[in-house]
Amino acid sequence: MNNQKRLKPIGAAKHFVDKYFPNCEGALLAGSVVRGEATDTSDLDIVIFDDKILTSFRQSIIDFEWAIEVFVHNLTSYKHFFEADYKRARPSLPRMVSEGFIIKDLGVIQEIKREANNILSEGPEKWSTEVIEFKRYFITDALEDFIGSTNRAEELMIANTLTNLIQEFVLRSNGRWVGSSKWVIRELNNFNVDFTSQYIDAFDNYYKHEDKLKIIELVDQILLPYGGRLFDGFRLDSN
Numbered sequence: 001m002n003n004q005k006r007l008k009p010i011g012a013a014k015h016f017v018d019k020y021f022p023n024c025e026g027a028l029l030a031g032s033v034v035r036g037e038a039t040d041t042s043d044l045d046i047v048i049f050d051d052k053i054l055t056s057f058r059q060s061i062i063d064f065e066w067a068i069e070v071f072v073h074n075l076t077s078y079k080h081f082f083e084a085d086y087k088r089a090r091p092s093l094p095r096m097v098s099e100g101f102i103i104k105d106l107g108v109i110q111e112i113k114r115e116a117n118n119i120l121s122e123g124p125e126k127w128s129t130e131v132i133e134f135k136r137y138f139i140t141d142a143l144e145d146f147i148g149s150t151n152r153a154e155e156l157m158i159a160n161t162l163t164n165l166i167q168e169f170v171l172r173s174n175g176r177w178v179g180s181s182k183w184v185i186r187e188l189n190n191f192n193v194d195f196t197s198q199y200i201d202a203f204d205n206y207y208k209h210e211d212k213l214k215i216i217e218l219v220d221q222i223l224l225p226y227g228g229r230l231f232d233g234f235r236l237d238s239n
Contacts, residue, residue, distance in 0.1 A: 017048070019063070029100060046070045
């Protein structure tokens with residue numbers, strides 16, 4: 001795609017909606033171009049609300065010199081996705097709606113934005129003591145495997161597991177949303193920039209120098225307020 005000739009994001013989004021969803025009730029442009037974080041490979045995230053659509057869908061399209069991800073909902077289906085995002089503690093659709101720039105609105109967008117903002121401000125469901133113990137045990141298990149391993153290939157996979165377990169534990173135990181991919185760092189920064197730096201440094205140090213110490217110290221630090229590593233006495237009953 002020729003980035004020099006293509007339309008600006010808002011203009012491209014308006015043309016897209018007019019071409020593909022001319023009868024929709026509402027449309028939003030979301031994602032990195034709205035947040036001012038766009039890169040040369042950024043696409044356009046467009047959310048469509050069209051009450052004539054029977055089933056929600058997501059589609060990837062290249063048009064107007066842009067890669068476009070379109071998320072299509074009717075005026076009730078989005079609620080299921082809001083609820084699912086809340087339960088998994090990753091508010092992808094609520095965030096897109098909340099931050100989205102209005103491309104078209106026939107009187108439906110403000111109420112949907114209000115719902116999204118309420119979810120975001122409420123935060124995810126609080127972890128119970130039982131869930132925290134469960135997570136402590138599996139972090140401990142992964143850490144012990146990491147400490148004892150002498151196989152570099154296996155260590156890399158265990159370290160990858162620990163990156164996800166740690167970010168989830170820190171964020172969820174503090175009542176925060178979690179993320180995946182680049183959103184791991186964004187959610188951690190939203191929570192605590194200093195911790196994020198420590199987290200990155202611990203794993204960067206291991207990957208560069210094969211030094212496990214900072215990761216071990218990081219895990220012990222985050223588990224300490226909840227009783228430290230957990231093995232002895234842990235029990236998991238079958239349903």
